[in-house]
Amino acid sequence: MKGTFRSLSSYNYRLWAGGAIVSNVGTWMQRTTQDWLVLTQLTHKNATAVGIVMALQFGPQLLLLPLTGFVADHFDRRKLLIATQALMGALALGLGLLTIFALVQLWHVYVFAFLLGCVTAFDAPVRQTFVGELVGEADLSNAAALNSTSFNAARMIGPAIAGILIAAVGSGWVFLINAASFVAVLCSLKFLRVHALHRTDRAPRTPGGFVEGFRYVWRRPDLKAVLLMLFLIGTFGLNFPIFISTMSVTIFHGGSGQYGLLTSTMAIGSVAGALLAARRAQPHIGLLLVGAAVFGIGCTLAAVMPNPVLFGLGLIVIGVSTQTFTTSTNSLVQLSTEPAMRGRVVAILLAVALGGTPLGAPVVGWVADRFGPRWALGVGAASGFAAALVGIYYLKKYRNLQVWFSAGRIRFSVDDLTVWSDPTASEKRTDASIVG
Numbered sequence: 001m002k003g004t005f006r007s008l009s010s011y012n013y014r015l016w017a018g019g020a021i022v023s024n025v026g027t028w029m030q031r032t033t034q035d036w037l038v039l040t041q042l043t044h045k046n047a048t049a050v051g052i053v054m055a056l057q058f059g060p061q062l063l064l065l066p067l068t069g070f071v072a073d074h075f076d077r078r079k080l081l082i083a084t085q086a087l088m089g090a091l092a093l094g095l096g097l098l099t100i101f102a103l104v105q106l107w108h109v110y111v112f113a114f115l116l117g118c119v120t121a122f123d124a125p126v127r128q129t130f131v132g133e134l135v136g137e138a139d140l141s142n143a144a145a146l147n148s149t150s151f152n153a154a155r156m157i158g159p160a161i162a163g164i165l166i167a168a169v170g171s172g173w174v175f176l177i178n179a180a181s182f183v184a185v186l187c188s189l190k191f192l193r194v195h196a197l198h199r200t201d202r203a204p205r206t207p208g209g210f211v212e213g214f215r216y217v218w219r220r221p222d223l224k225a226v227l228l229m230l231f232l233i234g235t236f237g238l239n240f241p242i243f244i245s246t247m248s249v250t251i252f253h254g255g256s257g258q259y260g261l262l263t264s265t266m267a268i269g270s271v272a273g274a275l276l277a278a279r280r281a282q283p284h285i286g287l288l289l290v291g292a293a294v295f296g297i298g299c300t301l302a303a304v305m306p307n308p309v310l311f312g313l314g315l316i317v318i319g320v321s322t323q324t325f326t327t328s329t330n331s332l333v334q335l336s337t338e339p340a341m342r343g344r345v346v347a348i349l350l351a352v353a354l355g356g357t358p359l360g361a362p363v364v365g366w367v368a369d370r371f372g373p374r375w376a377l378g379v380g381a382a383s384g385f386a387a388a389l390v391g392i393y394y395l396k397k398y399r400n401l402q403v404w405f406s407a408g409r410i411r412f413s414v415d416d417l418t419v420w421s422d423p424t425a426s427e428k429r430t431d432a433s434i435v436g
């Protein structure tokens with residue numbers, strides 16, 4: 001199991017990955033169905049309503065930030081995941097029953113989206129940091145990338161299945177299937193070899209522990225730059241339910257099958273990007289810069305495509321760049337953060353990535369309603385280019401970025417990376433892979 005799939009040599013990781021892929025397929029089926037339900041059955045193609053659902057689902061990442069990072073750093077992560085996954089399954093069951101019995105209203109979806117967001121706010125940082133307990137520090141970057149591969153492989157399968165099932169049996173049954181899928185991940189957590197987990201010392205419960213997470217990030221110019229880049233793209237760029245649903249329904253006049261297929265098409269690129277990330281031993285900020293720039297280019301191309309087939313090709317470019325950026329961001333932040341601070345820093349990262357959605361999704365939805373879906377994609381493109389400029393600024397100010405042409409290629413180099421986590425340290429870390 002060398003190279004790309006080396007983390008699968010661990011029994012615990014294999015078991016976790018098997019349960020996760022089943023649950024992830026169900027999750028993507030529900031996401032696709034929920035957006036379709038709001039856009040076509042509970043409203044008349046209202047993109048703003050889809051944006052509000054996204055805002056309610058991801059807003060708790062910010063509201064609960066003082067608690068989520070603390071919980072991830074101080075409590076048993078396996079037991080926490082059992083609790084959060086069970087609650088997420090129960091919420092899917094509740095929404096499914098309301099829909100099957102034709103009782104569901106728009107405000108119901110808003111409430112369930114908010115409750116799911118509250119549970120996910122605790123689940124996400126625990127799930128991200130639990131990977132380190134499954135495989136240890138040496139394979140953390142690889143395992144994080146394989147997790148992303150699983151999530152996006154499910155994105156290829158789930159929306160396409162959802163599109164077929166919506167037409168065949170209705171939205172409610174899709175929600176119930178997702179509820180059942182959580183049994184797989186709960187079983188995987190139950191049967192892990194607990195004695196083989198790579199547990200780290202829990203952070204001491206001291207007053208101001210939450211604030212210390214922000215102080216830690218504030219002392220790190222590299223983390224501040226990465227999180228700002230993530231905020232820009234996460235807030236205004238990662239609004240794919242709005243982009244794809246409105247382009248499919250309003251521009252290409254397609255049904256649920258086309259919407260599901262387009263969502264799955266983007267996942268082809270996402271899986272490719274995640275697998276490429278899994279092959280890299282160490283991520284670096286230069287890779288984030290490239291990923292952000294290509295994301296901007298991909299959104300620009302998708303915005304001008306004249307038909308669903310070419311639009312789907314643009315989505316593949318977006319998928320590759322998105323996963324290159326987000327997976328590398330996750331790995332870079334975790335690997336460069338002290339283990340005792342990792343839960344709090346990852347909670348901040350997730351709050352930045354997902355918590356910006358309450359700001360960006362309604363804005364992007366309004367742009368789609370007022371000016372059209374192509375202009376909404378233009379907002380996403382602008383976020384990618386802006387993030388790339390942040391990366392360039394950081395590398396120029398702190399790493400002495402040098403760019404030149406050689407043999408017909410653009411090449412660049414930077415100074416070695418100072419170990420920011422200890423302001424008194426004189427140690428340097430070479431980042432030779434950033435040289436183009």
